[in-house]
Amino acid sequence: IADELENKRLYRFADQLRGAGMSMSNNTRPVK
Template structure:
């Protein structure tokens, strides 16, 4: 099986873990017919690992940093969505705090 450079990056490995958790929340949102929230969370969640993976294929450090900046913005977007979901009582305080800590990593 082929192995890509990004698979060895700890930041990508962490992004995949948090991405799976965000997908789980998106699935719950879909069951509640909150499709827009679900779509937004799923897209922003995928953006984190996608940009790390895409940037790892860059030929320059500067270009890779640009992709990491996009990743950082997607992380902030996810944090914002989760805070809003918490305020709407869709996720609890403990889950919010855990996810925000993981996003901060």
């Protein structure tokens, strides 16, 4: 169970990182 929780947190963290990177590289147009 702890493993699954860790996976979810890692996944969300990676998703936020990817979103931040995309908005940084594409800040001329909105990313949705």
